[in-house]
Amino acid sequence: MEITIATRAEDYSRWYTDVIAAAQLADYAPVKGCMVIRPNGYAIWERMQRALDDMFKETGHRNAYFPLFIPESFLKKEAEHVEGFAPECAVVTHGGGKKLDEPLFVRPTSETIIWDSYRNWIQSYRDLPLLINQWCNIVRWEMRTRLFLRTTEFLWQEGHTAHATEEDARQEAMRMLHVYRRFAEEWMALPVLYGEKTAAQKFAGAIRTHCIEAMMQDGKALQAGTSHELGQNFARAFNVTFLNEKGGREFVWATSWGVSTRLIGALIMAHSDDKGLVLPPKLAPIEVRVIPVFAKQPEKVGTAAEALRKELSQTLRVDMDARESASPGWRFVDWERSGIPLRVEVGPRDIDNHTAMVVRRDTGEKTSLPREGLADRLAELLMAVQKNLYDRALAFRNAHTYQVDDYEDFKRLIDERPGFYYAHWNGSSVVEAKIQEETKATIRVLEHDVEASPGKCMVTGEPSSRRVVFAKAY
C-alpha cells in the first residue's frame, strides 16, 4: 500500500493522522468518534498497562472491576459531579425489548458506582486505606474527536481510594501524581510539568485536581494524567462512613486518578517525525527489527539472519522482516514508519565481516557493529535512544517556553509562537475566563515545588505570588 505522510510543517493535524494510518495503530470506526485500535496500537497500550500496573501494585493497589452501566440515580447523588458529566453521557433507555424503569448511564467515570460498593466494604478504620484500581473502557459523548486524543469511547485505568484522613488522601493523590510523572519521564521519555489545576478546570466533584502536562511538537499542551483529591464529597453522597479508633463515626476521604489511551496520542505527537512513528524503546512492542538483505546468497543470509534473530530474542523484543518479495528499501521504509527503535541489517558483507549494520530510528545514524556481543551493544543503544528522546523533547519544551508580563504581548505571542507561557495571574476565575475567551489559551497548571516569585497579574496588575503556565491545549 502506498502511504504518504504529510509533514509537520505543512499540516500538523494531517501529519498526526497520517502517522497513525502509516503505522497501522488505529482506524476510524463505523461509529462517529470511535476508533478501532489495531494490533500495533494495542500492543503499545499493553506495554503501558504492564508498566503502570506494576507501579500501582508496588504502591499497594489491587485491581477490581465494576459495571459498565450506572443507574441514573447514582450519578445524580453528587450534584457537581452530575452537572459536569450529564451532558456528555450516553444513556441506555431500553433493554430486552422493553423500556427500562430507570435509565442506565454508560460510565463516563466510575466514582458513583464504586462508592456505592465502598459503603458496604468500609466499616472501620481497619478497612482503610482501601486502594483499588480498574482497567476499563468509558464513554464520553464528545463534540469533536481525534484519534487517541479524544474519542467517544476510550480505554483507561481509574484508581479509587478511600482514606481515614484528609492528609492520607492528599498524600495518595500526590503519590499517584508522581507515579504518572515517573511513568511519563522514564517510560514515555516525555518531560512533564506537574501541579494543580485551577478551580475552573478541576474535575467535577473534586476538591483539588492535580495533573501532568506535556508539550507536543506544535507547542500545544496535552494533559497526560490526572489525580484528584475528592474530599468527602462522594462519601457524603453515598453515605460511606467508618468508625475511628475512638469509636467515632466519620466520612471517609477519597481520591481518584487516571490515565488513558490518550497517552498513545501523546507519544506520537511528542516524538514522531515526518517519516512516521518514533517510539521510546521501553514502550516499543518491538525494540529491534532484523532485516536480511538476501542479494545473491539467500540461503546463507537467511540462515545467518534467523540465527541472529534467535540469539537477540533471548534478551530483546525482536522481530524479523524476511519477506523476499519486498525489496530492502521497502522494508527499511516499513520499519521507519512503524517506529521501531533499531534496525539491524544482515547481508552478505556483514556475514563475511562478522558485523551487522545497525540503524537508529531517532537519529537515522547508521553504524556497523561487531556481530560478537551484539545483543549487549543493542541494549546500550536502546538506552541511548530512550535518553535521546527525552532530552530532545525537553530541549524542545525549553525552546518553546517563555515568560511574559504584558497582556498585550501575551495575546500576540500565544498566536505567533505557541508554547508554554509563564505569567502572573491574580487567581481569579473571572480573569482566567477572560483570557481564555480572548486568546483560546488556558492555565494549564499551577506547578508544585516551585519557588514563590512575586509579581503583578498581567491582566489586572494585582499582586501575584507566583507565575502560572498558560498554553493552548488539546
Place this chain on the structure above:
RNA sequence: CGGGGUGUAGCGCAGUUGGUCAGCGCGCCUGCUUUGGGAGCAGGAAGCCGCCGGUUCGAGUCCGGCCACCCCGACCA
C-alpha cells in the same frame, strides 16, 4: 450546532458542455527475473460511482432531498 471540504476498486485519485466513462497509480493474486534506501516484465482478480427521488431515449455527470466522514471553531481527558 456554525464554517469549510470529501464521498467512484483495499488505499490515493481522474472522469470536459449528459452518449465505450467504468478508468489511472499504488496495493493484492500468479509466474519469471530481482534484493545494502520505496525493483522489473508478463498475466490476473477486484467497483450498488454514499443513499433516495426527479429530469431524460440515456445520469458518477444535471436538479432536489437525505446520510456519512474529515478539517476548523464552541464542551472536555
